[in-house]
Amino acid sequence: MANGISRRDWMKLVGGSAIGFMLTPIPWKILDESAKWTQSPSFPYGRQREIQIHSNERISFSHTTCTLCPMACGVRVRCASERGRGSLEAVGITGTKGHPISDGSLCALGVAAIFLRYHPSRLHRPVKIIGHGKFVPVSLDEAISDIARAISRSSCESVAVLDNQPDRAISHIYRKFVGELKNGFYINPPTCDGVPTRLTDQTLHTGDLAFGYDVNDARMIVSFGTPILDGWGTQRQFASISEARRCGGDKKLKLIQVETAHSRTAQIADEWIPVRPGTESAFALGMANVMVRERLCNIDRLRMYSADFDNAAGDSFMKLIEKYPPAYVSEKTGIPADKLVEVTREVARRKPAIVMFGGNPGSGPFRLDEQLAFMGLNILLGSIGTKGGLKPRGKLPSPYYGLHGSDDSNHLASMKQLSDIPDGSIGVLIMDGADSGCAIPWETVERKLSPAGHTIVSLAPYLAGNAVHADYILPSPAYLETADDVPTPSSATVASYSVVSPIFSAPKFSVRPNGFINSLAEALNIRRSSRSDFSGMEYILKKRVEKLHSMAKGNVFNAETGRSERLSGLSLPQFLERLKKGGCWIDDGPAELPPIRYSFLGGTHLPRNNVPVQGEGNNGPRELVLLPLGTRGVLTAAQSNPIMSKLYQESGLRMSANTVSVNPSTGRAAGLKDGGKARVRTENGTAYVMVRFDKSVMPGIIQASVVPLTKSPDRAEPKIEDSVIDICKIDSDSTWRITNAMIEPA
Amino acid sequence: MNTTDAINRNASKGTDDVRGKTIFFFGIVGMLFLGWIIFPFFIYAPVAQPVQFSHSTHAGDNVGLKCVDCHSYDKDGRFLGIPGTSKCAGCHSHTIGVSDEEKKFVDEYILRHKEIRWVVYSSQPENVYFSHATHVKVGKLDCETCHFGHEFTDKLRPARFSRISGYSIDVSGSTLLDIPSTPSTGMRMDDCAGCHNKRGHKESCIDCHK
Known part of the structure; x- marks a missing residue:
């Protein structure tokens, strides 16, 4: 056996080869390449290369409309399919070019929305x-x-x-x-985007006629807490507002943000009016006071068209705003009286002007009495139904109307x-x-x-x-x-x-x-x-x-051709086909405004002697005001996608969940450290947060970020702590804008 | 006798040990040779380009073309990639040199008004986009930053595609064993992210993933 190859020799050769094998790239490369192969849409029927090269017939595009929030942006979904089998995988989403609402733009949520199908918290059965x-x-x-x-x-x-x-x-x-x-309720949650129909009905008596903001034609926007440049409307509207702010001449748009928080919109607005928390409506009534006192509005016309603007008996708007002279408003809001007068004069001069008051999606809408103050300002400015103001829109037909030959609606x-x-x-x-886009505590x-x-x-x-x-x-x-x-x-x-x-x-x-x-x-x-x-x-x-x-x-947008056609020129099957393939019907223009009479006090004669100024009842130096802030559409873990996790959890571009910003003086007074942990206590509970010092935050304010919690939405993990939104105080009218809170090191 | 047998046995055992170690070592070396030298030729299948183009001839002193003379940008800023044969026909409407490749190119493509089906070196998965315009115009990168030495090449190297995944070696990188994964010379996500991070474009997922 000495000269032949023994079994032992073979064993040694195999052993040596096995060790050598592990030191070569063969197993690792094959593993790596196999992993890539399995990620191919054509796996296991084909090879990735066939998808990559000359594969036009395998890539298809489908047009549809985004349903992640109510904005109705047109989306174009890029799909990869494996030839002859019809199974599709989405590989990308872009906006539909020329779409009458979004014109090819999409938000960060929409861009990565294909991942929502694979959300870790997704359930596949009841x-x-x-x-x-x-x-x-x-x-x-x-x-x-x-x-x-x-x-x-x-x-x-x-x-x-x-x-x-x-x-x-x-x-x-x-x-x-x-x-x-017998006892059924159909309920809608509060929205921060548009003008509440209930408010317009109370102030304009227009029934269920809905109004929108004509921001494209406005030259002046006074926004009370609405994040116009940070998630409000579509990206196209954002671009349009930005463009109008940049242009020169008569069409230049000015944006004034009246808000306590130093939000993103406040940061990039032309002017930020940092009012004390909860005093936005006092500022609006102060503006109304100046407008009436300096006759910057058509008082005679208002007297003619409104029963409660100025009357001898009972409550009237005039009597209400008399209680809000600039000096008093200055004391309440912390804004100098001169500034109030200056802003009011500019708003009255720079028409068309519009007052927006949706509020922040994280902190919810304003109370009805506050909304009445903002609406009153719009009426004084003559912005109702006019170009660059609040415009009524047409109503969509109910699918039940005439379903059985009668009005089943x-x-x-x-x-x-x-x-x-x-x-x-x-x-x-x-x-x-579906997601409303706004927080619902x-x-x-x-x-x-x-x-x-x-x-x-x-x-x-x-x-x-x-x-x-x-x-x-x-x-x-x-x-x-x-x-x-x-x-x-x-x-x-x-x-x-x-x-x-x-x-x-x-x-x-x-x-x-x-x-x-x-x-x-x-x-x-x-x-x-x-x-x-x-x-x-x-x-x-x-x-x-x-x-x-x-x-x-109206017109019908054809997503496949990128052109619009008159609806009257289309048959019903053609119309249906256009809509099914990502098209959009859009009306010819705003609806006709019926003859209206104004009710400044909403027809309810609310006790308006004093608009509540919240945040004043602090019991001691450690009691502050908690202001939740969020961005529409990404307030719950349900809509988080990889881009959201990058924005909020990894990059620091946006404040991550349960992070609060406080003024350094406020933080130091409470014994906090920048980057340290703290407990925020309210009458509703305690939230554990990370503290960030920010000089731009008003002293006495805890500016809190409302976004999905950073931890994985693991279904097996019990809820162990409250988020900021969970501890906000809910008022009787289901609003939660202002909450008194204490903060201390954790 | 017993002593002699013992000596012989020991000698034989010593010889067997050396031989065993040699065989064992041969197994290791053989497999290393197979894995590092032979395997790369097996795992990647070469695909030759249909026409051999000499960048050095065109970009050299004789002709003196710049990269953007052929690889130009559209009016709306889009990178037009490899030019169509109509652009080549501006000079090569008939054979002007002596090379066989030029003659083949003119006869088979220019005169027949046919486009060349170039083999793409760098096809990415369908969910990845790469924009030359962004890198050159916005990122202010020179062509040579990524395509260094390309203008001196006489021939177009064959594209090499993985026989398993189908990805080109230009995408996956020429490094066969990349543990731990580090940016190398390919066009993998790590490579893109490495360069982006180095240039201060961190967290830019949607730059490439649309």
């Missing part, structure tokens, strides 16, 4: 929540049976649907369903605000899965629930946001998987309408909201004649499109 973050799978039939039983039991309590994006076709289905119930439940619902009255709450909802017992159903695709409070989550299809429609954005002055066709298939066990409502109606034996109306989203959408087509006005 679940029953059995504890904080813990759940068990449940069949849809079982869930519906339980929910129907809960509805049948709640004879004293009401059944409510909370719809975050009203006026969609599904919204009408909800309203129809709730309208069939009469059976729809009326639209309510959260503040309209009596506390402790809701026995069963169904929460739609859970306490605003929770206080409406019956303390005797309640059932909460969420139709969100994710176990995130307020869905974590639900008893059942019936996950609806995620973004790009659902059939839906997008009505006019609430800030727009011209009506628009888009249809959303699903581009990708939804998971097998996801629950379509209309299907759920149909099954629930069946389980509840709601009259059979109307039951069919709850099903078939395609049918409902088609009926709505039919009604729109019969109006024969």
